[in-house]
Amino acid sequence: MECNRGGGPGVKGGMRQRISLLAACGLVAVGLTTPTAMAAESADPVFRLAGQSALALRPYPATGSPQPVAMSFHLEDTGSFGGEFTFTVDRAAVAGIASVKESSAAPQKCVENGTKLVCKDKGPRPGVDLVATAEKGAAERAFGAVKVTGTAAGATVTPAETTLSIGGPDLIMRKLPLKADPKPGESQALPLAFRNEGTQSAKGVILELEATRGLELPERYDNCTYRTGRTSNTVVCTVEGEFEAKATYELAGDSPLHLKAGANALNEWFTYGIFPAEAPKQATDAKAPDAAGAATTAGRKLVARKKAEAAPAPLRAPDLNEADNRRVARFTVDNTADFAAEPLTVKGAAGTTVKAVVGARNNGPAWVANHGSATPAAVVDVVLPQGVKVVTAPAACRAVQPAQYRCATGPVVTENEKLAFPFELKIEKAVKDAKGAITVGGLDAKGEPKRHDFDRVLTNNQAAFTANPTATPTKSPSPSASGSASPSASKSASPSAGSSTGSTTGNNASAAAGGRSGGPLASTGSTAGLVGLAGAGLFAVGAALYLSFRRRGNGGAHA
Structure with a gap:
């Protein structure tokens, strides 16, 4: 705690305030705990009201009704705070310029109080939804600000305001x-x-x-x-x-x-x-250095000047109707993307736990994206060999059958990107040449796996998953560097005791790439x-x- 011991105006209120501060500092210094000190340590949360900074309204028409414009003020994230908020909408500065009312399309939570609206709300995103229209007779370019304040027991709310103006470009x-x-x-x-x-x-x-x-x-x-x-x-x-x-x-x-x-x-x-x-x-112009900063016969001097x-x-700036400012064009290019599964081999005696990375890759040339959707760009199905059980699976993978897992990417897989899903497996029974499979593809409209329509190379969509092979496995070509991040693991079964001396070939546990290859594409509306x-x-x-x-x-x- 920082204590101000400086002087100031010699008024009684200021003197009392300084004495109070000094007393508080003294109490803290000697380690005394008071309710006031405890309250200071747990300061009230501060929530910020967010709203449009400015809106343009179409002038009141000669015939018909004025065009409404939606405006809103909300607290973006109140976390675990469960109290009720009171919002006061002050419309005094727009009297004769704009009419501001509660939106009839939203739940009603406001009451009229002269030039103010008093609204109460609670929940994860409390606030008030309003509608503004130009007043009849309001002059072109007239403007004023709607100011909104908020209060809540045990919290502080920072105010916000929106400037309303009549007319503007469209x-x-x-x-x-x-x-x-x-x-x-x-x-x-x-x-x-x-x-x-x-x-x-x-x-x-x-x-x-x-x-x-x-x-x-x-x-x-x-x-x-x-x-x-x-x-x-x-x-x-x-x-x-x-x-x-x-x-x-x-x-x-x-x-x-x-x-x-x-x-x-x-x-x-x-x-x-x-x-x-x-x-x-207007930016402040930089001032030229004075004579002290100029070069002299005595040599250069280090100087500072205003930047x-x-x-x-x-x-x-505000636009009368932003709904028609932007266009979106969609293209379907005649191209292909070759998804390939990578073979995997695990070895170990009964009771052994091993780490293995199920892998696939997009050989391109095209990238794959489900724009505006969370649908995976690819899914990898894993059928376990006989005698092998999953101990820990990546968060991107789920069991669809006792011996079958399905792993999903994000909605984007770039060209030449490697997909990797790290598993921890237990060899419950050592079966020689036990066969499983790894298959990569997409999802149909019902969410079931299918071959990608743009993937015209069918010979590499599936690869073998072998446990305890008797022959030396053929190593697959080295894939391109991964662009994915490691997902967190989720326990799917409690591992039993056993040595961790097993081994894997194909994708190994040192591949740090994860299953999800990227989040949803950024909204083009942003x-x-x-x-x-x-x-x-x-x-x-x-x-x-x-x-x-x-x-x-x-x-x-x-x-």
Whole structure:
């Protein structure tokens, strides 16, 4: 505990506060425990209210009803806290600008109290769901903030607010006429175009592109940032200029974009969207060093000067309807992926426990992904040899029969990826040349194993699983390095006493790769990560190459 013994204004309240603090410090120093000290050690949890920072409302129409916009404030994770929260929605600052009411589509938990709504909620994600509409007579560009506070016994809630404004841009991305079944290596142009159907100009736009692993965006521009991930590649471009309402824009001829199907392409997604850019805040200019920092005949001096703040990452400005800002194209590429099972051999006397790794691999050339789904990209069925029992199985594997296990990958298996599922086995009975099998494939609509339709090499989908062979086993070719992580093991049976002197060939226990080969593909609906890619220095000085849009129809360039 840190104690402040400094001075301060000589008011009685301040003096009492300092005395109280000194007394508390003294009590702690001598080791006395008081209820107050105990309470300080177990401070109340702090929960943060999350909501939209800004929303744009369509002006009140001349005929018909105003268009509602959903807004919400929620506590993301209250953990084990089971208390009730009270949320107060203060609408005073938007009076005459916007009407804010509780959403009729959600359970009702609010009561009106003048310019405020008082709402009560509890549970894992408590909060309030609201609907905002423009008030009749509200002026274009009028704005105000809705502020929400929260309280709960035994907890602290940080407030949040959403700025509501009347009118704004409404960018609509046009659908691209893309070929849905390109061949590996085939490239097609991306003649991107959008229209501003809003009531105000956009002061710059943010173009967001996301292509799954088998697709390439070959061009590079200085006002774009690029990120390559395991399952997708993202591009974010910030384009300056004024993009007027009721006008249509297309890519400028000197800044084309193309989409290419790679050699590893199979089932691919391409997402493209356009959003208004938030006006950047002015960075503080760096000041030149004073005379003391200049070089002199006496030599150079080490000096420090104020550093210019980095330009902030481009943030989206409100759009009147974000449902039409983004498009998704899906492609089915004529390609193959060859899944191969790896043979496995275990040896040992009766009662021996051995460690063995069941393996398979994707020889490519294509990667395999079940986009937007948790369905495994591949499953490996393991039929145990006679006399062999599972002691410990990986978390990715489950028993489907007493002597049969089924192991599942994640929804993604990349090209040349090795799959490995480490087991602990017990040889209960030493049977010579006992035969089992390891089979790799996919799942049908009913969840049953089947051969992958894109796997046209059938001779290597199954491999032998042999216990105590009398002949020397043939070693399989060395697989490519694994990209998987080791899963945690789960006990499927209690091991009995016995020596651990058995051995395995084929995949061995030193292979640290695990069964699951990756989590679900990142939702293409997520935008915060894409926007956050762009940082300082987007516009380079010199002979830089810029992505730009031009106005369609009158030839006026807007970049």
